[in-house]
Amino acid sequence: MAIMTEARLDIVKLSQHIGAEVRGIDLRAKLDTEIIQAIRRAWLDHAVILFRGQDLAQEDLIRVTGFFGELGKLARPQEFFPKGYARLLPNIMMISNIRENGQTIGALPDGEMMFHHDMLHAEVPHDATLLYAVEVPTYGGDTLFASGVAAYETLDPAIRAKLEGRTAFHHYNYGSTQRGDDRGVAAFSESTHPVFRTHRETGRKAIYVNRLMTVGIVDLPQAESDALLNALFDHSERPEFVYAHVWRKGDLLVWDNRCSMHARTDFPSDQRRLLYRTTVMGQERPY
Ligand SMILES: [Fe+2]
Structure with a gap:
């Protein structure tokens, strides 16, 4: 055998x-x-x-x-x-x-890029x-990977409860690798997806928003949406979830x-x- x-x-x-x-x-x-x-x-x-x-x-x-x-x-x-x-x-x-x-x-x-999921702006x-x-190059240009699963599983339960079942709105401006003041003006592509995504093959859930592309939680006032998203971004990017x-x-x-x-x-x-x-x-x- x-x-x-x-x-x-x-x-x-x-x-x-x-x-x-x-x-x-x-x-x-x-x-x-x-x-x-x-x-x-x-x-x-x-x-x-x-x-x-x-x-x-x-x-x-x-x-x-x-x-x-x-x-x-x-x-x-x-x-x-x-x-x-x-x-x-x-x-x-x-x-x-x-x-x-x-x-x-x-x-x-050139230059750095904020955390993102490739093609999140697509359907x-x-x-x-x-x-x-x-x-x-001899130094720099490292790629940092963050586990959305580890971030989801350690997320503050109060935040998780507020966002479970909700969707978020994303867009991406191909002309820029950093979110700038012009966001929303030159958006090239947009999408709406669940805030927490279930993986088809593993069944595990992961945080599915990012600082580069996610602009709002659907059906929440902008201020509340911004506060929740910033909490999600900060949590998701914590060094213990990242491989550089x-x-x-x-x-x-x-x-x-x-x-x-x-x-x-x-x-x-x-x-x-x-x-x-x-x-x-x-x-x-x-x-
Ligand atoms: Fe990428």
Whole structure:
């Protein structure tokens, strides 16, 4: 009788509540179904999984994305890519601050980003995001991941009781990575989702609002809504719920947008940073 697959995966937790490194896997190799299932299980258990030291072609990234669900589609292929790099395959987004001929080649080029869930402004947000590090600065540009489950489970019961069953309103201005005074004016996309989301696969509940995109609780006066949201943001971002990832070239991270949020720290604008990003499509409206 063969040893079961779970035992064949070497999993090391990265923090108390969120994140695990999966060791000993070369993602270029053809992996059997049991290993892929174990990787998927590790992702559901830890919300964020890390593979270090990978050497992935774009095709590999697309294939690995398929372990987690259906590849998310980009409206159009990205046109720009740095000198010496291959043209991007469809549905791979380049996150980069690299500029050529005075033009940024990638999305989300500079600076820090507040905590957010990817695509929360959509009706059916993406289940997952994958990010693969091709070039990283010597310091900064870390990605912080916060467990929405740990935050939900430790939330003040009085706040939880007030918000259970309620929905929140979100919007996202693609032109800005920080909420500014112009919010509401240049909103590009908006949505309404439950304040606490139930995860389809694990059944666990998570706080599902964030400081970058959430603008109000539906059917509450603005002042009360603001106070409750600020309490939720402050609680959700507490350091004990957060894993801070310091990137190395060759890292692949896969995170679950249904039960975690993430942020980016600042980094030197004169150093190159380049990552490839894919997404996994959502399968339902959050509930
Ligand atoms: Fe993001």
